[in-house]
Amino acid sequence: MSNSARNAILAKLRVALPESSALPQLPAEGPWQKFEDPVRRFQEVLEGVGGKLVRVATVREAGEYLESDDRWVKATVRWSAVEGLGQSTIDMNAIPDPHELENVDFAVLRGGLGVAENAAVWVTDEGLRHRVLFFIPQHLALAIPARRIVHNMHEAYAAVQVSRQAFSCFISGPSKTADIEQSLVIGAHGARSLIVFLVEEWEH
Amino acid sequence: MSHPALAQQFTSDRTRAEWHDRSLWFVREKRDRMAHGVPEWELLREHASAIKLHTMSQLPHYLEQFEKNAAARGIIVHWAETADDHNRIVYEILQRHGVRRVVKSKSMLTEECHLNPFLEKRGMEVVDTDLGERIVQLRQEAPSHIVLPAIHIRKEEVGECFHEHLGTEKGASDPNYLTEAARNHLRERFCKADAGITGVNFAIAETGGFVVCTNEGNADLGVSLPKLHIACMGIEKLLPRASDLAVFLRLLARSATGQPITTYSSHFHGPREGCELHVVLVDNGRSSILQSPDFRRSLNCIRCGACMNTCPVYRRSGGHSYETTVPGPIGSILAPVREPEKHSSLPFACTLCGSCTDVCPVKIDLHHQLLAMRGHIDAKHLLPVSKKLSMKLVSAVLSRTWLYNTMGWLARVSLKWAPRFAVYNPLNGWGRQRELPIPPSATFRQMFAQRRAGRKSAESGAAAPVAREGSKSREGSQTGGQA
Ligand code: SF4
Numbered sequence: 182m183s184n185s186a187r188n189a190i191l192a193k194l195r196v197a198l199p200e201s202s203a204l205p206q207l208p209a210e211g212p213w214q215k216f217e218d219p220v221r222r223f224q225e226v227l228e229g230v231g232g233k234l235v236r237v238a239t240v241r242e243a244g245e246y247l248e249s250d251d252r253w254v255k256a257t258v259r260w261s262a263v264e265g266l267g268q269s270t271i272d273m274n275a276i277p278d279p280h281e282l283e284n285v286d287f288a289v290l291r292g293g294l295g296v297a298e299n300a301a302v303w304v305t306d307e308g309l310r311h312r313v314l315f316f317i318p319q320h321l322a323l324a325i326p327a328r329r330i331v332h333n334m335h336e337a338y339a340a341v342q343v344s345r346q347a348f349s350c351f352i353s354g355p356s357k358t359a360d361i362e363q364s365l366v367i368g369a370h371g372a373r374s375l376i377v378f379l380v381e382e383w384e385h
Numbered sequence: 386m387s388h389p390a391l392a393q394q395f396t397s398d399r400t401r402a403e404w405h406d407r408s409l410w411f412v413r414e415k416r417d418r419m420a421h422g423v424p425e426w427e428l429l430r431e432h433a434s435a436i437k438l439h440t441m442s443q444l445p446h447y448l449e450q451f452e453k454n455a456a457a458r459g460i461i462v463h464w465a466e467t468a469d470d471h472n473r474i475v476y477e478i479l480q481r482h483g484v485r486r487v488v489k490s491k492s493m494l495t496e497e498c499h500l501n502p503f504l505e506k507r508g509m510e511v512v513d514t515d516l517g518e519r520i521v522q523l524r525q526e527a528p529s530h531i532v533l534p535a536i537h538i539r540k541e542e543v544g545e546c547f548h549e550h551l552g553t554e555k556g557a558s559d560p561n562y563l564t565e566a567a568r569n570h571l572r573e574r575f576c577k578a579d580a581g582i583t584g585v586n587f588a589i590a591e592t593g594g595f596v597v598c599t600n601e602g603n604a605d606l607g608v609s610l611p612k613l614h615i616a617c618m619g620i621e622k623l624l625p626r627a628s629d630l631a632v633f634l635r636l637l638a639r640s641a642t643g644q645p646i647t648t649y650s651s652h653f654h655g656p657r658e659g660c661e662l663h664v665v666l667v668d669n670g671r672s673s674i675l676q677s678p679d680f681r682r683s684l685n686c687i688r689c690g691a692c693m694n695t696c697p698v699y700r701r702s703g704g705h706s707y708e709t710t711v712p713g714p715i716g717s718i719l720a721p722v723r724e725p726e727k728h729s730s731l732p733f734a735c736t737l738c739g740s741c742t743d744v745c746p747v748k749i750d751l752h753h754q755l756l757a758m759r760g761h762i763d764a765k766h767l768l769p770v771s772k773k774l775s776m777k778l779v780s781a782v783l784s785r786t787w788l789y790n791t792m793g794w795l796a797r798v799s800l801k802w803a804p805r806f807a808v809y810n811p812l813n814g815w816g817r818q819r820e821l822p823i824p825p826s827a828t829f830r831q832m833f834a835q836r837r838a839g840r841k842s843a844e845s846g847a848a849a850p851v852a853r854e855g856s857k858s859r860e861g862s863q864t865g866g867q868a
Contacts, residue, residue, distance in 0.1 A: 187452075187464040190620065191445045193672040199681060201442040205435045207628050214423055226645055279610050283576055298423075298635075299645035312657065313609035316602045316649075334631035334646075343627045344458070344592035347655035351634070353646050356602040360517035360533065362540045363408055364560040369516060370568060370575070371602025371649070 209339035215332040219297035220379065223330055227300035230354030231367045232375040236327070240265045243324060243378040247289070252320045252374060256286035262309065263289055263324050266378070279311040288318040292325035292352075294340055295377065298333045301351035302377060303341055312348045316356075321372035323352065326383045387730040392702035396818070405537060406700040412533070413694040415643025416744065423635070432632050434748035437685035440623055441675060447590040447623045448666065454593025455664060458655040463665045468498035471667045475500060475582070475615055476507060478663055482613050484509065484579040488571075490597070490604035491515040492584025493531055493688055494617050494667060497710045500582075511582075512574045514603035516567050523550045529704030531711055532641045532690035537703050571603070581607035585618035585664070586687070587633055591626050594654035595664065598637060598647040605651055612660040616653070620666050621684040633687060636746035641689040670723045679757045683718045685747045692741035692751055698734050707731060714741035714751045721758055729767040732758035790828075797824040 216222040224234040237243045244266045247253040253267065261267040267289050276282065290309070292302040302323050306312040315321070331337050343349060356371030367373060396402045420426050440447055452462045465471035471494075479487065487504065489495065489511055501511045501522075513522045517534035521527065523546050528534030535543070544558040553566045583604045588595040595616060597604045608614040624630065638644040656662035675681050693699045693713030704712040709720040709728065717731035732755045741751040762768060768776075782788050800808065801824055809816040827835070 186466050186470060189466055190464055190666075190668045190672060191448065193668070194445045194448075194620075194675060196672075197676040198444070199438070199442045199675070199678075202435065202438045204439040204625060205432045207432065207632065209628075212425055212428070214425060230644070230648070280576055283572075296646075301646050301650070311609070313606065316605045316609060334635050335628070338628050338631045343589070343630075343652050344594055344654045347458070347653070347657065349652045349654075350605070351646060351650040352648065354648055356600065356648055358516045358564060358601050359642070360515070360520065360535050361543050361560040361563055363411060363533075363536075364540075366561050366564040368568065369564065369601035369603070370514070370571060370606050 207335060209335050211335075213333045213335050214298055216297050219330050219332055220327070222297040223295050223300055226298070227354065227375075227377060230300055231357060232300065232354040232377060234377050234379060236379045236381070238381045240324065240380055240383055243322075243380060246378070247322070250376075253287050256320070258285045259287045259289075260285055260314065260318075261289035262291055262314075266324060267322075273310050276311070279313045279317075282311060282313055282317050285314070285318040287320045287322070288314050289322045289324065290314060292323040292377070294329040294331055294337060295325050295379070296331055296334060296337045296351070299353055300377075301334075301337070301353040303337060303349065303351055305346040305349040307346050315350065315352065316371045318372060320374045320376075321352075321355070322376040322378060324378040324380055324383075327379045327381045330379070386708070388702070388706055388708075388734040389730065391706035391708065392698075392734070395703040395706055396701060401539075402701055402703070404539075405703060408536060409694045409700045412642060413691075413744075416640055416691055416694065417643075419639035419643045419645065423639070429632055429636055430746055430748050433636055433687075433746055434685065436624065436629050436632065437747055438682075440625055441621070441681065441684060444620065444623065444675065447625060448620060450590040451588055451593055451623060452666075454591065456593070458593050459662070460593065460653075460655060461661065461663045463663060465665055465667045465669070468667075468669045471498045471617065471665055471669065472500050472503040474665055475617065476504060478613070478615055479504070479509065479580055482580060482661075484613065486510045486512070486574070486578050487580050487582055488512050488514050488574055488578040488603075488607040488611075489582040490584065490599060490607055491518055491534070492582070492617055493710060494584055494619050495582065496528065498617075498667070498669065500617075512571070512578075514571055514574070514601075514607055515599070516564065516601060516603075519567060519571065520546060523547075527705070527710075529712065530690060530693055531688050537705065575606045575610060578607065578611050580611050580613040580615065581609075582615045582617065583608060585616050585622050586637070587630060588618055588623050588664075589625075589627050589630070590623055592654060594652055595622075596630060596634075596650055596652050598634075598650050600642075600644070600648045602649050605649055609657070612657075613663075614653075614656070614660065615663045615665065617665045617667065620668055620671055621686075637687055637689055640691040640744065640746040674719075674722055677722065679761070680718060680722050680754055682749050683715060683722070683754060685749055686715050686719075687747055689746055691744040691746065695740045695744050697736060697738060697740070702734065707734070714755065715749070718751070718754045718758055721762065725762060725765050725767055729762045729765075732756075732762060733772070793828055797826075797828075800824040 227234050247267050258270055260269045292304050294303045355367050355375040356369045357367050358369035359365045455462050463474045504511050513519050520535040529537040540558040547553040548555050551566050551570045583597050585595045586598045638647045692715055696713050699713040707716050709716045720728040735755045737752050739752045782792050
């Protein structure tokens, strides 16, 4: 059935296609919005969407920051994908079923790059057994190398290869909703808080 | 029922109608601030429009490309000609996996196909996981807006609904408290679900993947736990290249809710290990719309909802008055294109102000299409007699100078001197819920002639006053139109 439906749809589309028109070129270099201080812009927008930027010199310093954060300290179940940034309390290799991650309180994951215009962080499931780790923990921290801040989405797409991983995502701030009378509530289904660590010296 | 009849029901609760109007205008203003923050906004709109037009002109090619690339990534692609076919395909996949419980994120396509009742009738539980959609689902209503499904519901009503279904405290109406309750309630559903269904915001032909945008993270939670993910999309959701996403993701959330981007923009390019990922490509009338030169541009819509938020008629009449899956300006094209008999009143639920066209991120010429649709409805003999007669009358008056002058005089005199009951009665729809303007003492032609004479005499030394009473402010005229 599938094949006949496919052919019928394609045939119907071909009956009267609109006149063909050109596909615009979208060079990564512009004319797109750029910022004098992209890190500052990233920080402003991130705070605007309910997240927090923490600039650190090293991964280790980020780990020290976490030790001062109540949400991390009080978390019973933690997991970190970044060596030297927080101690994991669970062994991901021993967890075949993502449902077992329901009780994760805090996860620290890697981000590939950050976009100044909208505070989005590019993440993928590379080397990550369960992609639900981006969504199910109560709190989330993403660590990205400081030099990987780009100005806008065009630069971002030029810098990543979207189809390399089965899953990738732009995450901008913690999860949120305004579905009840347009009042913004942070912490809808996903993370209730988001920290982005911008790490100065980091071999990613 | 027709749009005017349903709109009247909505506006009869004046406080609610005004609150609804304000809520949407608030979103519109957020959109404006965001749009003004991007210097190349207009260029982005132009690119978005051009990309869509190009894609539509080669849609079969891009669909085939998408199918091939998706299959190479282990995504199983299905084709559905009708809503019914779509529902059947989804049901069969679910059945094969022995699914009982489904979690679904927002998808206008599955609303359009009425997937929920189809699955429920066959013994499956379907939970809508977007908070707004969950609220309307529990209230057994349809969404009244494509981005803000519960925009018509007050927080006290959400409180009542949650008290009944989720056991929250009676009388509670704090959005934080209610959202927290929904979070806990839905977490349980996420963890128990056997399958996740999502919509698709954009599919990419060159990579064979697709993108789903949410703020709550419900789509991702819904498909990252169970072993089965089904994504349902209209065939018009395609984009040629991954780099096109930059344009559309920059436009979508800014236009929709005035955010710089949605919290999560998830890119799916294959199933999780040991899991299955299906994509259902649905036509359901789209190929016919593509054949219509007048209305094919409506397929460029990315469902941002901006045209609804700005529409003076939508804001004041509410989404349910349209009786369509997609309400507002774009819905008033999409619905009558398919079923003109059923939705003949919708293209008239429009003042032709053009605000929708101004905000549309993909530059659909919405108000032009709405006007064309009126002609379409007339050609199909679907206009009500009252509308046809009044149009004939107006055309007769406007094409005869003497008649136009006489009628103008009559209107001015009667508005001024006729007793209230003669003006504000059921026969005059324009006198309902509003005061008619104070008639000017002179016509435009008279003022123009006077002004000209004034200028002439000014040139020769004397000035003549210009009659301007008509533009006097109408303060305090609430009690009488004939003042
Ligand atoms: S028609 Fe334009 S403004 Fe309206 S929902 Fe579609 S994309 Fe948005």
